[in-house]
Amino acid sequence: MSLDQETVARVLGVDVPPLPGPVVAVTHDSRAVVPGGAFVAINGFTSRGADFVPQALERGAILIVAEEAIDGAPTAVVPSDRVALAALATELAGHPSYDLTVYGVTGTNGKTTSSYVLHAILSAAYGEAATGLMTTAEIIVGSDHQVAVRTTGEAPVVQANLARMRDGGVQHVVLETSSHGIHLHRVDGTRYAAALFTNLTRDHLDLHGTMEEYYRTKRKLFEWTQGPKLSNADDEWGARLAGEIEGTLTFGVSTGADYRIERERRDGTGTVFDLVTPGHGTVSLRIPLLGDYNVHNVAGAAGIALEMGMSPDVLTRAVRDMAQVPGRFERVPAAVERGFEVVVDYAHTDIGLRAVLEVAREVAGDGRLLCVYGAAGARDRDKRPKMGAVASELADVAIITTDDAYHEDPQEIADEVMAGADPSNTRIVLDRRAAIDAALHDAQRGDVVVVAGKGHERVQHLADGDVPFHDVTVVTELLTGR
Structure with a gap:
């Protein structure tokens, strides 16, 4: 699809300089500009878009869109560069969300697992070919799987993937919608048919500043959504959301929850619980996941599915048969034959780490719990000692290592984490591979090793540049190489 001058002016709402031809694409990355495209x-956060205009023009850009006029460039001056990017991307893609049923999932913890659960439910009901998924971990279009770059991609990526799904016959799409995605206008132009809120805990305050602003950003998803909306009644922010947004139903163990969790109990390698629903009575569910937080993740996704018209029988079968979620309490098979468990999880806050370690402690039983973890650089520093305190409290052996340090010194980050830890059961091993190897070497029959922080991610961001690193792969290599 391409846009003529009149359409570009209408979409942007500003005067547009004379164009030599139609705009055929839009991007914010000068390296991705194509002839006839708009840049x-x-x-x-660390660069000026204007600095890349010469490169964009060299590659064939016929229009520059910016918040200020740029000398020597055909510029359309707009109030917001990101709003303009989303508007052009949506128009070029043909407003694909209007031809799809899009389910938005947001929250601090659990949104990726909830997204995978909801996708599994929809796939069971409508078939794999008719379902799509965009999450932190990957993008799924029917049977095609691609590794994702970030939780919510920039607007051209979001709209292009929605268009690819629409054109490929997909009907139902689960879109993990982060606060970054909302705040930075990456999902502008997307019509949501349903929305799910998991919880809100301290995170991303480097972007939002305060928890109140963080919450208000998340709340926008519910303000946009006209269809079913479910929020976690057991989370104080979720309860507030339900009270503020008309038509929002709730889920959880709270007495007044519309979708109420009851009789939760562990069953072998999974969990069984009853979901008391407002329209289908009590639905008994068995899931191949452990932990209260995963029961909540499934309950929320199940509530959305039922509200959208799914039958309880299809729901029950779908959650029973769903696969592991990449990097979310993901068990590494290579450890089992050695008599212990290794679990890889994305937990990267003190709240997330506590949730994972509490479940791992239960799995360990009389065995020991070992934890390899770290804190990311260029992020909220206040959570670092809190993570150290949680790991020392719940793990028998804790090893602080390097997560994504970005431009920071890994040793300084580790020292800040160590400030909250107990030195009697904690040590620092900065090299992540060496830290994982040390934990595996220490592990004995019946123990559980948790490798936390990066989960599904396949790259480690360091001051000297990005390096390939995937925790599950590294654990498998270390175990099979012995």
């Missing part, structure tokens, strides 16, 4: 000069 939106976004001012990022």
Whole structure:
């Protein structure tokens, strides 16, 4: 699809300089500009978009979109560069969400697992070919799986993937919608048919500043959604959301929850619980996941599915047969034959780490719990000692290592984590591979090793540049190499 001058002016709402031809694409990355494309000069956190205009023009851009006029460039000056990027991307893609049923999932913890659960439920009901998924871990279009770059991609990526799904026959799409995605206008132009809120805990305050602003950003998803909306009644922010947004139903163990969790109990390698529903009575569910937080993740996704018209029988079968979620309490098979468990999880906050370690402690039983973890650089520093305290409290052996350090010194980050830890059961091993190897070497029959922080991610961001690193792969290599 392409846009003529009149359409571009209408979409942007500003005057547009004369164009030599139609706009055929839009991007904010000067390296991705194609002849006949528009380049939106976004001012990022560490760079100015205007600095990349010469490269964009060299590659064939016929229009520059920016918040200020740029000398020597055919510029459309707009109030917001990111709003303009989303508007052009949506128009070029043909507003694909209007031809799809899009389910938005947001929250601090659990949104990826909830997204996978909801996708599994929809796939069971409508078939794999008719379902799509965009999450932190990957993008799924029917049977095609691709590794995702970030939780919610930039607007051209979101709209292009929605268009690819629409054109490929997909009807139902689960879109993990992060606060970054909302705040930075990455999902502008997307019509949501249903929305799910998991919880809100301290995270991303480097972007939002306060928990109140973080919450208000998340709440926008519910303000946009006209269809079913479910929020976690057991989370104080979730309960508040339900009270503020008309038509929002709730889920949880709270007495007044519309979808109430009852009789939760562990059953072998999974969990069984009853979901008391407002329209289908009590539905008994068995899931191949452990932990209260995963029961909540499934309950929320199940509530959305039922509200959208799914039958309880299809729901029951779908959650029983769903697969592991990448990097979310993901068990590494290579450890089992050695008599212990290794679990890889994305937990990267003190709240997330506590939730995972509490479940791992239960799995360990009389065995020991070992934890390899770290804190990311260029992020909220206040959570670092809190993570150290949680790991020392719940693990028998804790090893602090390097997560994504970005531009920070890994040793300084580790020292800040160690400030909250107990030195009697904690040590620092900065090299992540060496830290994992040390934990595996220490592990004995019946123990559980948790490798936390990066989960599904396949790259480690360091000051000297990005390096390939995937925790599950590294654990498998270390175990099979012995």
